[in-house]
Amino acid sequence: MFNRDFVINIFKIIVLIFLQVMVFDQIEVFSKAQPYFYIVFVIFYPQFGNKFAFLLLSFLLGLGIDIAQQTGGIHAFATVFVAFYRNRILHLITGQTNDEYDRYNSYELSTLQWTFLSFVIILAHHIVLFLLENFKLAHITEVLISALASTVLTFIFIIFYKILFKRQNSI
Amino acid sequence: MHFIFNLIRKNGFTLFFLGLLFIASILIFRYNVYHEVILGKASTNIVGAINKQTAKVTRFFNLPTFNKELQEENSTLREQLYSLGVKDAKTKTFSKNDSARYQQLYSFIPTDVINNSIIKSHNFLTINKGSKNGVQVGDGIISQNGIAGIVVKTTANYARAISVLNTDNQINARIKGNEFFGTMIWDGKDPRYTYLIEIPKYAEVKKGDTIETDGKSPVFPEGIFIGTVANKTIDNVSGELKIKVKLKENFANLKYAYVVTNLQKIEIKEVESTDTIKDTQNVQ
Numbered sequence: 001m002f003n004r005d006f007v008i009n010i011f012k013i014i015v016l017i018f019l020q021v022m023v024f025d026q027i028e029v030f031s032k033a034q035p036y037f038y039i040v041f042v043i044f045y046p047q048f049g050n051k052f053a054f055l056l057l058s059f060l061l062g063l064g065i066d067i068a069q070q071t072g073g074i075h076a077f078a079t080v081f082v083a084f085y086r087n088r089i090l091h092l093i094t095g096q097t098n099d100e101y102d103r104y105n106s107y108e109l110s111t112l113q114w115t116f117l118s119f120v121i122i123l124a125h126h127i128v129l130f131l132l133e134n135f136k137l138a139h140i141t142e143v144l145i146s147a148l149a150s151t152v153l154t155f156i157f158i159i160f161y162k163i164l165f166k167r168q169n170s171i
Numbered sequence: 172m173h174f175i176f177n178l179i180r181k182n183g184f185t186l187f188f189l190g191l192l193f194i195a196s197i198l199i200f201r202y203n204v205y206h207e208v209i210l211g212k213a214s215t216n217i218v219g220a221i222n223k224q225t226a227k228v229t230r231f232f233n234l235p236t237f238n239k240e241l242q243e244e245n246s247t248l249r250e251q252l253y254s255l256g257v258k259d260a261k262t263k264t265f266s267k268n269d270s271a272r273y274q275q276l277y278s279f280i281p282t283d284v285i286n287n288s289i290i291k292s293h294n295f296l297t298i299n300k301g302s303k304n305g306v307q308v309g310d311g312i313i314s315q316n317g318i319a320g321i322v323v324k325t326t327a328n329y330a331r332a333i334s335v336l337n338t339d340n341q342i343n344a345r346i347k348g349n350e351f352f353g354t355m356i357w358d359g360k361d362p363r364y365t366y367l368i369e370i371p372k373y374a375e376v377k378k379g380d381t382i383e384t385d386g387k388s389p390v391f392p393e394g395i396f397i398g399t400v401a402n403k404t405i406d407n408v409s410g411e412l413k414i415k416v417k418l419k420e421n422f423a424n425l426k427y428a429y430v431v432t433n434l435q436k437i438e439i440k441e442v443e444s445t446d447t448i449k450d451t452q453n454v455q
Contacts, residue, residue, distance in 0.1 A: 021218065022225050031289050031362050031423055051184055059191045066198065068218050070295065070331070073198025080195060084188045132199065134292045134359065142360050146290065 005049065009041075009057050016041055017064040024157070025069070033149035036075075037157050038065060039125050042083050043118050044166065047090065058083035074132040082125045093117055118158055119151070126151045219297055219329035222286040230283075230426060237426060244315040277392050280304055280430040282312075284319075287334070289422045292359035294334040296320050300430060301328040311390040311431040316420035317397045318342065319428050321390055330430075336362050336422055343388045344397055346414075347381035349374060355382075355397070355416065362422050364401060370412040376403050382416050389439045391431060 016038040024037045041061055045054055062076030069075070093113050109117065130147040134140075179186065230237075282304075286297035300306050302325045312319040312332050320332035321340065333340050338359045344367055345352035353369040367382060380400040386393025401415040433439070 018221075021221060025288075026225065026229060028288075028290055028423065034288075034290050052187055055184075055187055055191055059195070062195070063198075070215070070218075072200075073195035077192060077195035077199065080188065080191045139292075139359055143292075 002053075006053055006057075009053070010060070012041065013057060013061045013064060016061060017068060020065055021068045027153075029149070029153060032146050033153045035150065035154045035157050036065075036126065036129070037154060037161075039079070039082070039122055039154065040158055040161055042079060042086060042125070043121055043158065045083075045086075047087070051087075055080060055083055071133070074129055077132060078125050078128040081128050082121050085124070086121060089117060089120055119155060122154050122158070123148070123151045126154070215297070215324060215329055215331050216326050219285065219299065219326070222297060223299055226283065226285040226426075233424065233426065236424070240315060241427075278305070278432045278434060280306065280432070282306075282428055282430055284425050284428050285329075287422065287425055289334075289336055289362040292338050294336045294422075295323075296332040296334050296425070296428075298330050298332065298428065298430065299328065301326050301330050303327045305432060306330045306430050307432060309390065309436065310433075312428050313391065313395055313431055314420055314425060314428045317418065318384060318391055318395055319420065319422075319425060322430070334422070335365065335418070335420075342391075343385040344382050344416075345385040346370070346374065346376060346400075347383050347394075352385045352387065353412075353414075363418060365398070365416045365418060367414040367416050368406065368411065369409070370414060372405060372410065372412055374412060376400055376412065376414060378402060382414075389433045389436045 020036070020038045024035045028034050038061060042058055045057075058079045059076050062079035063073070065071075065075040065079075066073055093116060094109070126147040127144065130143050130150070134143045280300055282298045282300040284296055285299050286295075288294045296312065296319065298306075298312065306322060306325050308322055308325055310322045312322065318335060320334045320337075321342075322330050322332045324331040335342065335355075336357050338357055340357065342355045343352060344355040346367075351370050351374040353367045355365050355367050357365045370376070378400055382397045382400065384391040384393060384395040384397060396419060398416045398418040398420075401417040403412055403414045405411070406413045
């Protein structure tokens with residue numbers, strides 16, 4: 001679990017936290033939406049990587065954002081939440097279980113499948129995040145609209161990232 | 172015993188997940204209750220340093236607008252100087268009014284807002300002046316367009332303030348003219364509007380009336396402009412007026428502000444702390 005990949009991922013997390021705090025926290029569209037780009041880590045974590053390391057890294061990532069934004073633990077909660085359900089969503093989309101995979105063939109998703117997967121992950125993360133941030137059921141429609149608008153915004157940035165750095169559809 | 176080990180080995184991943192969620196929940200509740208994170212002080216310092224660098228860049232692009240606003244503020248201040256009978260600052264001939272200095276009640280520390288958010292329901296500001304510059308917990312923050320927040324945490328060089336746009340924040344405000352006062356709250360929806368509640372039903376309020384600070388709390392001086400009345404409704408629950416206030420300050424581009432310190436705050440607190448009657452000898 002604590003191998004070379006783990007250390008590399010720690011560096012990735014630090015870069016993502018700095019990127020989020022310095023660039024993406026400055027972006028606010030129509031005073032409704034804000035991108036939470038760091039979720040890109042959850043989307044692009046290798047599928048056959050260590051599950052426990054994945055959860056722990058997601059927690060550390062969320063905690064880092066929480067410390068930077070002084071929000072307690074809401075980012076950690078939301079990130080761990082989607083990290084846990086990511087592989088289940090993936091199985092749901094491809095219709096396969098873990099046992100059926102050939103671990104040595106790079107597994108490819110179609111563009112539609114990838115789009116659906118990342119959108120669902122971002123949407124779930126943002127809804128959990130915004131609900132925790134608001135923490136009451138009053139104004140729930142505004143909160144959900146805000147979450148949806150932020151999802152679209154984050155999704156646009158993630159597509160940019162994918163086009164620039166990840167041409168293959170493998171997760 | 173064997174059974175328990177088996178269970179843990181099989182469901183280890185889920186248990187690990189639930190454990191992490193539990194830790195995150197503890198962090199959330201700790202924060203909500205005590206308004207303090209374990210790393211709160213350290214993070215205010217580190218993030219403050221980062222935000223300062225980021226703010227340097229973003230500020231550059233907004234310079235023309237700020238210059239214009241500063242000019243406007245200068246002009247209003249100069250008008251006030253005239254009304255006080257003190258000569259213009261441009262001619263460099265100040266006539267110091269010693270009696271005013273003697274009774275000085277508030278001190279103003281100019282500061283930059285280096286971090287600010289408006290889209291959450293619990294928004295905070297970070298400013299680049301701290302306890303070294305005389306900022307204390309409980310001080311108010313005003314900008315040229317009205318009030319901005321209240322300081323809740325200070326380090327040596329930075330301070331963190333709870334914004335007006337925070338659903339936990341309650342500020343004493345009144346209607347200019349008829350002097351009815353109430354509590355100003357924010358509902359977490361639109362950063363351009365707040366609500367003034369606890370105003371009696373018979374108070375005469377028109378659209379466009381001025382809302383200003385009341386001076387009944389020691390945080391803000393009396394008569395600082397907050398905004399204008401957008402509309403009024405009668406609250407179904409309390410039966411009192413609920414006034415929608417259009418803020419003059421645009422929190423989305425808040426950059427320059429002043430920290431207001433009430434120099435007699437401790438004295439006021441001291442005299443108010445005797446509200447609870449402890450010696451009940453005369454109470455039958």
